[in-house]
Amino acid sequence: xxxxxxxxxxxxxxxxxxxxxxxxxxxxxxxxxxxxxxxxxxxxxxxxxxxxxxxxxxxxxxxxxxxxxxxxxxxxxxxxxxxxxxxxxxxxxxxxxxxxxxxxxxxxxxxxxxxxxxxxxxxxxxxxxxxxxxxxxxxxxxxxxxxxxxxxxxxx
Amino acid sequence: xxxxxxxxxxxxxxxxxxxxxxxxxxxxxxxxxxxxxxxxxxxxxxxxxxxxxxxxxxxxxxxxxxxxxxxxxxxxxxxxxxxxxxxxxxxxxxxxxxxxxxxxxxxxxxxxxxxxxxxxxxxxxxxxxxxxxxxxxxxxxxxxxxxxxxxxxxxxxxxxxxx
Numbered sequence: 001x002x003x004x005x006x007x008x009x010x011x012x013x014x015x016x017x018x019x020x021x022x023x024x025x026x027x028x029x030x031x032x033x034x035x036x037x038x039x040x041x042x043x044x045x046x047x048x049x050x051x052x053x054x055x056x057x058x059x060x061x062x063x064x065x066x067x068x069x070x071x072x073x074x075x076x077x078x079x080x081x082x083x084x085x086x087x088x089x090x091x092x093x094x095x096x097x098x099x100x101x102x103x104x105x106x107x108x109x110x111x112x113x114x115x116x117x118x119x120x121x122x123x124x125x126x127x128x129x130x131x132x133x134x135x136x137x138x139x140x141x142x143x144x145x146x147x148x149x150x151x152x153x154x155x156x
Numbered sequence: 157x158x159x160x161x162x163x164x165x166x167x168x169x170x171x172x173x174x175x176x177x178x179x180x181x182x183x184x185x186x187x188x189x190x191x192x193x194x195x196x197x198x199x200x201x202x203x204x205x206x207x208x209x210x211x212x213x214x215x216x217x218x219x220x221x222x223x224x225x226x227x228x229x230x231x232x233x234x235x236x237x238x239x240x241x242x243x244x245x246x247x248x249x250x251x252x253x254x255x256x257x258x259x260x261x262x263x264x265x266x267x268x269x270x271x272x273x274x275x276x277x278x279x280x281x282x283x284x285x286x287x288x289x290x291x292x293x294x295x296x297x298x299x300x301x302x303x304x305x306x307x308x309x310x311x312x313x314x315x316x317x318x319x
Contacts, residue, residue: 003284004291012298023302026295052180055172064172071165073312100209100257101230102189109175112186121257123280128287 002093002120002127004030009131010093011086013138021082027069028086032062032094058108062087093127096120190231197235200265208268209259211276212238214252222247229255241269250275 011029015022035056041049055061066083073079094104096119103116120127184190193210196203212226215237222242228235240260250256255276260268303312 003287004289005287005294008291008295021302023299026298030291030295049180051183052176054179054183055175061172061175064168064175067168068165068172071161071168072310100259101211102187109178112183112188114188121274123276123284125283125287 002097002122002131003125004033006128006131007033007090007093009128009135010089013131013135014085014089015082016138016142018085020085021078024079024082025086025089028066028083029090031065031069031083031087032057032090034065035061054105055108058105059087059091060108062090096127097122184231187231193228193230193235196262197266200262203262204264206262207259207271208262209257209272212256212258214250214254214256217247217250217252219247224250226256226258236266238266238268241267242273243269243271245270245273 007029008026011026012022014020014029015025035050035053038050038053041047041053056065063084066080066087069083070076070080091104091106095115096117097103098118098121099116103114103118105112105114107113192208196206196208211229213229214224215227216225218224223239224242224247225237225239227237240258241263257272257274257276258268258270259272260270262268302315304315305311306313
């Protein structure tokens, strides 16, 4: 997995550029990594629970969690869409990873076949730096755009 | 329907828990990587020149012959130790007990030649956790700035300044 910072930054960039609800999109971009809870369970119980949490790091499980989260909002559909876009950004980023133990079972529970492109190792922080630079660039562009818009409105 | 949300919530939660239990009980028998390891170690002669990748712990290093003996750190953790010819990779900085990621080609029973080898440095793993932790305040700020929980309806509502 790229780290949560990379995922949340890419979620933020996607939200800003697609004009979706940013906060929910960022939350969505972290949903699949709820599966990392297994680390805490393994530490506490000294048993291996990674297989139990595996479905959360699949589109099937992550979308179910997005459904559950969306139920806590007035407009379920309006909350569910940005959450799902966030989940999609997560899987796109993770798809680039190289994991020697195997990729992601993207079609679980219908297939156990695993996929990955194998370009970047998860401990490589290049992706984080790139995401950070891209976020700064988007932020500055957005500020300039906003200022121009206000100026134009004032002129009218 | 008055309790539509509760019913929908319980149904999705049940679906999630069912799929988690299913994965827990069946992953070892269905995981394609585990299946591949088992087949390779049971019939190594059939799988000569097959590419195999795994995480491993170094048991011994032979600097003269450029080989390392490793324990494969993959489920179910019962594979025999294998000898890997590291070829052109420098093994001077490797130590017994180091964790490595290896992509290799099988050459007979428990013998392989590495095509890629990475040392898992603990500081890099710790850095992933540190980077991840730094995202928590960012995400909480983004969310709580926009949404607040109405405790009577148990729904998140948009804060007025963001309405």
